[in-house]
Amino acid sequence: MATGHVALDSSGVDAGQPVSGSSKDNSGAAQKPVINDFSIQVATVNGSGSQSANSVLLRSIFGMGIPVSGKNLFPSNIAGLPTWYTIRASKHGYIARKQEIDILVAMNAETAKDDILSLPKGAVAVYEEAANLKQYRDDVICYPVPFDKLTAAVCPEARLRKLVKNMVYVGVVAKLISLDLKVVEAALRRQFAKKQKAADLNWAAVEAGYNYAAESIAKQDPFVLERMHATDGKIIIDGNAAAALGAMFAGVTVVTWYPITPSSSVVEQLIDYLRRYRVEPDGKATFAVVQAEDELAAIGMVLGAGWAGARSMTATSGPGISLMAEFAGLGYFSELPGVIFDIQRVGPSTGLPTRTAQADLLSIAYLSHGDTKHVMLLPGNVKECFELAIEAFNLTERLQTPVFVVSDLDLGMNNWMSEPFDYPEKPLDRGKVLTAEELTKRGSFARYKDVDGDAIPWRTLPGTDHPQAAYFTRGSGHNEKGLYTEKPDDYQNLMERLARKFETARTLVPKPVIVQNGKSKIGLIAFGTSDFAVLESRDQLKKEYGLETDYLRIRAYPFTSEVHDFITSHERIYVIEQNRDAQMLSLLKLDLPAAETTRLRSIRHFNGLPIDARSVTSALVLEEEI
Amino acid sequence: MATTTAPAPKVNRIGLPVVDYRGSKTTLCAGCGHNAISERIIDAFYEMGVQPERVMKLSGIGCSSKSPAYFLSRSHGFNSVHGRMPSVATGAILANQTMQAIGVSGDGDTASIGMGQFAHLMRRNLPLIYIIEDNGVYGLTKGQFSATADIGSKLKTGVINDLPAIDTCALAVQLGATFVGRSFSGDKKQLLAMLKAAIAHKGTVMLDVISPCVTFNDHEGSTKSYKYMQEHEEAISEVGFVPFFEDIAIDYDAGSTYDVTMHDGSHLRLRKLHEDYNPSDRVAAVKALMEAHHNGEVLTGVFYIDTEKPSFTGLLNLVDEPLATLPQERTRPSKQVLSEIMAKLT
Numbered sequence: 001m002a003t004g005h006v007a008l009d010s011s012g013v014d015a016g017q018p019v020s021g022s023s024k025d026n027s028g029a030a031q032k033p034v035i036n037d038f039s040i041q042v043a044t045v046n047g048s049g050s051q052s053a054n055s056v057l058l059r060s061i062f063g064m065g066i067p068v069s070g071k072n073l074f075p076s077n078i079a080g081l082p083t084w085y086t087i088r089a090s091k092h093g094y095i096a097r098k099q100e101i102d103i104l105v106a107m108n109a110e111t112a113k114d115d116i117l118s119l120p121k122g123a124v125a126v127y128e129e130a131a132n133l134k135q136y137r138d139d140v141i142c143y144p145v146p147f148d149k150l151t152a153a154v155c156p157e158a159r160l161r162k163l164v165k166n167m168v169y170v171g172v173v174a175k176l177i178s179l180d181l182k183v184v185e186a187a188l189r190r191q192f193a194k195k196q197k198a199a200d201l202n203w204a205a206v207e208a209g210y211n212y213a214a215e216s217i218a219k220q221d222p223f224v225l226e227r228m229h230a231t232d233g234k235i236i237i238d239g240n241a242a243a244a245l246g247a248m249f250a251g252v253t254v255v256t257w258y259p260i261t262p263s264s265s266v267v268e269q270l271i272d273y274l275r276r277y278r279v280e281p282d283g284k285a286t287f288a289v290v291q292a293e294d295e296l297a298a299i300g301m302v303l304g305a306g307w308a309g310a311r312s313m314t315a316t317s318g319p320g321i322s323l324m325a326e327f328a329g330l331g332y333f334s335e336l337p338g339v340i341f342d343i344q345r346v347g348p349s350t351g352l353p354t355r356t357a358q359a360d361l362l363s364i365a366y367l368s369h370g371d372t373k374h375v376m377l378l379p380g381n382v383k384e385c386f387e388l389a390i391e392a393f394n395l396t397e398r399l400q401t402p403v404f405v406v407s408d409l410d411l412g413m414n415n416w417m418s419e420p421f422d423y424p425e426k427p428l429d430r431g432k433v434l435t436a437e438e439l440t441k442r443g444s445f446a447r448y449k450d451v452d453g454d455a456i457p458w459r460t461l462p463g464t465d466h467p468q469a470a471y472f473t474r475g476s477g478h479n480e481k482g483l484y485t486e487k488p489d490d491y492q493n494l495m496e497r498l499a500r501k502f503e504t505a506r507t508l509v510p511k512p513v514i515v516q517n518g519k520s521k522i523g524l525i526a527f528g529t530s531d532f533a534v535l536e537s538r539d540q541l542k543k544e545y546g547l548e549t550d551y552l553r554i555r556a557y558p559f560t561s562e563v564h565d566f567i568t569s570h571e572r573i574y575v576i577e578q579n580r581d582a583q584m585l586s587l588l589k590l591d592l593p594a595a596e597t598t599r600l601r602s603i604r605h606f607n608g609l610p611i612d613a614r615s616v617t618s619a620l621v622l623e624e625e626i
Numbered sequence: 627m628a629t630t631t632a633p634a635p636k637v638n639r640i641g642l643p644v645v646d647y648r649g650s651k652t653t654l655c656a657g658c659g660h661n662a663i664s665e666r667i668i669d670a671f672y673e674m675g676v677q678p679e680r681v682m683k684l685s686g687i688g689c690s691s692k693s694p695a696y697f698l699s700r701s702h703g704f705n706s707v708h709g710r711m712p713s714v715a716t717g718a719i720l721a722n723q724t725m726q727a728i729g730v731s732g733d734g735d736t737a738s739i740g741m742g743q744f745a746h747l748m749r750r751n752l753p754l755i756y757i758i759e760d761n762g763v764y765g766l767t768k769g770q771f772s773a774t775a776d777i778g779s780k781l782k783t784g785v786i787n788d789l790p791a792i793d794t795c796a797l798a799v800q801l802g803a804t805f806v807g808r809s810f811s812g813d814k815k816q817l818l819a820m821l822k823a824a825i826a827h828k829g830t831v832m833l834d835v836i837s838p839c840v841t842f843n844d845h846e847g848s849t850k851s852y853k854y855m856q857e858h859e860e861a862i863s864e865v866g867f868v869p870f871f872e873d874i875a876i877d878y879d880a881g882s883t884y885d886v887t888m889h890d891g892s893h894l895r896l897r898k899l900h901e902d903y904n905p906s907d908r909v910a911a912v913k914a915l916m917e918a919h920h921n922g923e924v925l926t927g928v929f930y931i932d933t934e935k936p937s938f939t940g941l942l943n944l945v946d947e948p949l950a951t952l953p954q955e956r957t958r959p960s961k962q963v964l965s966e967i968m969a970k971l972t
Contacts, residue, residue: 235971249964251957253949254720273967277959284945286956288720292713293746300706300713300743301720307704308682309950310721311957330707420968423961428954461950462682462702462718463725467646469679472695472703483650484695 031222036066036091038102038223040173043115044166045108047079052191052202053166054085055415059187060170060179061089062236062417065228069095069532071414071610076261076353082111091228092539095416096532097610102223103176105169106133107147116140124221126172141221143213145172150212154204167202171209176217178224181210235420239411240315242382243341244270245421246389247313248277251428252339254305254312255289256298258320261353262409263343266315295320299327299340303402306337307473309433309461311393315341317409318351318360321367329368330475331402332498335448335457337431339392344408346608355608356409358528359579364404365557365587371495375505376404376557380513380531385411386421388555391510397431399505400456408578410529410610432458436466447471448494449480455500502558509556512563516550522624523570525563527554527584529610530576536613537620544617545626554584559591568596574620576603578611639675639871647672649696659811659837660690660759664697666814667728667757670821671698674869682718682727686711686740689766690732690759690837709740712747715754716938722948723939726825728755734764737773737792744794748801748830750938755824755831756803758794759811761839762850769842774834780847794834796915799908799930804829804937806911807865807928810855811837816926819865823928826870826888829937836924849924860923862903862914866895886931896928905931 040057044050054070061068068089075081088098100120106112106127113136116125121139129144147165155164167188174184184206192199243266247255255274257267271289278286292298298314305312316324321342331338344360346352366372375395377388388405396403432452439445439460445468448457457480460469471482478494479485516523526534531553541547552566567573567588575585582602589597603619605611635643647668652661671681678700685691687708694703706714715729736744736758747756762775771779774794775787798806805827809817817835824831836855838844844851849858863884868874870891878885878895884905886894896905904910911929918925945952 233972235968237971245964245967249958251952251954253952253957254717256717277963278957280945280956283943285943286945286949286952288939288942288944288949290716290720293742296710297713297716297743297746300710301717304684304704304706304714304717304719305721305950306717307714308702308718308721308725309948310717312717312721326707327710420972421964423964424958428958460702461722463680463722463948465677465679467679467700470700470702472705474705475707476705 033224034102034222035224035226036089036228039086039088039098039100040103040105041101042085042105042169043108043111044083044085045079045110046075046077046081046083048107048166049163050083050085050107050166053170054087056167056170056184056187056191057173058087058415059190059236060174060184061087061225062231063183063187064180064225065231066091066225067093067095067230067417069414069416071097071410073609074354082108089225091230093230094532094536094613096536097612099612099614103173103221105173106131107166107169124176124223126169126176143172143176143217145169145209145212150208151205154208155201160201164201164205167205168209171206171211172213172217174206175210175213176219176221176223178226180227231417233420234417236415236417237382238265238413238415239379239382239385239407240265240343240413241269242385242421243315243389243405243407243412244273246386247339247393248273249386249424250311250390250393252311252313252393253287254301254310255287256292256301256312256314258292258295258298258316260295260317260320262345262413263315263317263320263341265413266341266343295323296327299324299338302338302340303327303331303336306396311397312337313339313341313393315343317343317345318347319349321360321363325368328374328402329370329372332368332372332374333370334473334475335400335459336402336473337396337400338402339389339396339405340402341389341405341407343412344406352608354409356529356610357578357606357608358408358530359583359606360406361557361579361583362581362586364406373502373558374402374404375399375509376406377510378406378527378555378557379411380528380553380555382411382416382418383421384555388510390424394429395505395508398429398456398508399501400431400459401501401505406528408529432456434458434460434464434469436464436469439464439466439469445469445471446480447482448478450497454504455497456504506558506560509558509560511560512555512566513553514551514562514566516566517548520548520550521571522547523550523552523566523573524576525552525554525566525573525584525588526576530578533611533613533616534576537616540613540617541620545621547624547626557587559588563588564592567592567599570599572601573599574601574603574623576611576616578605580604580606638672640677642672642678644668644672646700647678647698649694649699652693652696654689654692655841657840658689659761659835659839660693661696662811662814663757663759663817663835663837664693666817666821667697669818670825674822674825675871676726676825680724680726682725684711684715684718684727684729686731686735688732688735688764690730691735693759694730709735709738710743711735712740712743712756716747716750716752719752719754719939720942720944721950723753723944724948727753728757730757730759733758733760733762733772733774737794745797745801748798748803748832751802751804751829751935752938753828753830755821756833758832758834759837760794760834760850761837761843762848763839763843765839765842776849779849782842782845793915793919795832795929796912798832799911802830803832804932804935805831805928806930808834808836808924808926810859810924810926811835812852812855813859813926816861816865819867820928822867822869823865823888823892823894826890826892826894827933828889829932829935855924858922858924860918860925861927862900862925862929863905863927864897864899865928866897868893868895886933889933894928894931899927905929
């Protein structure tokens with residue numbers, strides 16, 4: 001019955017059956033090829049080893065010189081639950097998530113039916129022959145593949161077949177989309193660099209898939225790759241590795257952490273780098289890494305180290321941020337440096353630990369009880385993860401306050417292509433620290449006195465060899481000398497100076513990135529990973545609706561004056577962000593004169609998947625009534 | 627005419643008078659055990675001749691945690707948040723392992739809110755002198771029981787404690803601290819000797835010092851009062867200490883005394899007062915503590931000492947200089963390193 005249905009397929013050809021060479025050539029002839037502009041989704045089971053296969057696919061497309069991005073949509077699970085990996089090739093350089101899937105590789109029997117049902121008309125489905133997915137869709141191009149049979153033929157060892165099977169789909173897809181086999185082999189050999197045997201076995205699987213597709217699949221879909229040179233000189237890296245590199249080149253010396261998805265790989269990768277590049281010839285380390293008992297201890301260690309003069313950091317995610325609240329207040333009130341990387345995931349509570357969001361902004365901005373405000377840096381791509389990490393260490397010591405680098409799962413855990421990172425030419429800024437000699441010259445020292453008019457006082461480090469160097473740090477009320485006080489004026493003066501210090505921060509934090517032509521009435525504001533979708537959406541709005549928009553990407557809180565100027569120079573501002581409550585818009589409102597806030601509109605995306613351009617475009621078009 | 631000059635003030639081996647080890651005036655109650663402990667800390671650092679600028683003082687929150695302001699005002703101090711001094715101390719010591727660090731906590735700050743950090747501090751054997759000023763009550767919030775209050779002990783209000791006490795010394799021994807003892811704020815001689823030995827030790831020193839709260843826990847029915855301690859203190863050992871800079875040729879009976887050579891060359895001499903006392907045996911230490919508790923005694927002295935186990939900073943194999951002040955040349959890898967890393971990512 002099912003086969004009967006297949007026979008009536010609108011395509012008229014059962015693509016799974018061997019066909020003659022001539023019909024192969026004819027099958028796709030009617031369609032206009034879609035070159036270097038499509039997405040592939042691989043559905044697998046978590047823990048089945050598909051990561052390597054997907055990585056080889058991604059690197060192969062990159063190796064063909066075509067802009068590409070990959071996103072891992074994985075469950076909070078060790079093994080057994082469904083996972084998806086999407087790869088997008090885009091000749092235009094769009095690397096945001098794309099809503100529609102063009103090619104599905106359905107390797108997970110459990111989700112296969114849903115997976116194929118979710119495809120748009122005309123998409124491609126590659127699947128295990130036995131699953132017979134064709135019964136569910138007659139408007140999708142189906143390429144059944146005998147994966148188990150092909151795998152068994154190249155992999156005699158049964159226990160390895162689950163892993164090796166993934167490379168068979170790499171081979172099939174490679175043939176289907178015209179990947180250069182030499183490029184695929186290079187990517188695979190790189191993946192298994194240190195394991196010759198594994199490389200050979202996996203390569204045999206790729207070839208088996210490739211040859212099967214060449215001999216037995218008649219291509220009917222339009223999706224193909226053609227060589228470009230858009231990735232020449234570019235690198236591929238995930239945001240967490242980039243942040244780790246930034247920390248190392250910022251000269252971090254004390255690193256503390258408590259493992260939490262999706263931030264663990266910041267510190268894990270940092271440990272690898274530090275062991276490699278920060279151990280001296282005598283084997284001694286210029287760094288200390290501590291896996292703490294919880295996030296409270298992690299931030300406590302960071303602040304203790306910062307107080308004693310080290311460049312210290314921790315990396316965490318939402319639940320860790322919540323736990324760090326009390327210490328964040330201490331850091332703010334006692335003026336202690338320390339860098340906290342928040343790789344945001346979906347909250348509240350445990351939320352969706354392996355999905356992405358931009359929903360920690362409000363909690364970080366005011367983290368802790370009492371009047372508290374924190375500096376946030378908001379990297380929008382992997383290069384900025386590197387650069388803003390370095391900047392964060394300079395700012396935290398300059399400002400003597402904790403600095404949060406707020407990234408997200410999408411940026412942190414996915415691979416992105418990027419220009420190579422530039423070596424930081426600016427020397428480390430260790431901030432206002434008095435040595436014993438300077439102390440002697442000055443004659444006096446009051447830890448919390450604003451002597452320079454920028455509201456940033458001078459500090460001394462423990463161990464400074466001068467009888468007047470010591471002071472007492474406390475989270476309780478303190479006067480300019482650091483002595484305990486409950487006097488109304490002392491408290492108020494301190495709080496007002498801290499507010500002034502935040503104004504100083506406003507002048508020191510990274511400025512926004514602005515794209516404007518001076519003619520548009522509509523301005524877009526976004527930050528972090530929403531950037532990719534917004535850039536693409538602006539092109540859609542222009543091409544499809546003739547709508548020009550200006551765009552400002554925020555890179556730090558507090559907002560620099562450019563943000564205010566941008567808002568007041570546009571009639572309508574759309575703030576695009578990945579949370580439910582318009583958190584960035586709320587922060588902007590708090591910063592703006594009441595009359596200006598009416599310009600602000602909100603576009604929000606918060607389903608745990610990275611924001612895509614079409615969602616932005618549709619929401620904006622609806623709001624603008626175009 | 628003959629002139630008289632004031633006699634030069636007495637100074638220690640580095641030429642400093644004791645006044646250079648004092649702090650600001652205490653704001654704790656008159657008679658508070660904590661003040662006596664501060665005095666002994668002053669004496670210990672003075673007598674050991676430690677440069678005050680080479681010391682970091684850390685604390686959590688509570689009456690006890692205020693006390694670092696009352697000693698060593700030439701040392702940097704950090705009064706942090708409730709129960710979290712261990713983490714702050716850990717960070718500070720990693721940033722500058724050349725410093726001597728002393729942390730002051732209380733029974734609430736340690737045995738309740740700070741239990742997690744306390745446990746992990748002991749486990750790491752971080753070089754830190756950790757003092758619990760233990761009075762069995764929360765003073766600043768006006769006299770609630772803490773988790774070290776003995777079962778059956780009574781509050782001023784008549785409320786009886788019906789939960790068992792946490793023995794921080796037994797815990798510290800089990801968790802990995804390498805110098806564990808208990809003393810009493812009123813026992814000047816013992817406490818001073820233990821503090822001096824603590825300064826000579828490289829690793830976590832955990833001293834639980836019973837320190838009566840004169841305002842909320844010094845009455846009949848309290849097991850942390852001056853009177854109760856005078857009646858129930860039972861020393862497991864007599865603590866003698868010979869600093870590295872003094873002649874050690876003082877006789878002792880090797881049969882009844884353990885002589886421990888400390889990291890700096892000082893000698894800790896523990897004269898056995900109990901059968902079966904062996905300060906290098908963790909199991910014996912815990913057993914002695916539990917038995918004393920059962921017998922209604924407050925056991926004091928050094929229960930356990932291990933000078934061999936590596937400290938946390940030793941395990942991390944840090945460079946000799948403080949991490950805090952390493953120059954950029956040693957903390958920022960070269961341009962070539964970045965190029966090398968970038969090349970691998972293409």
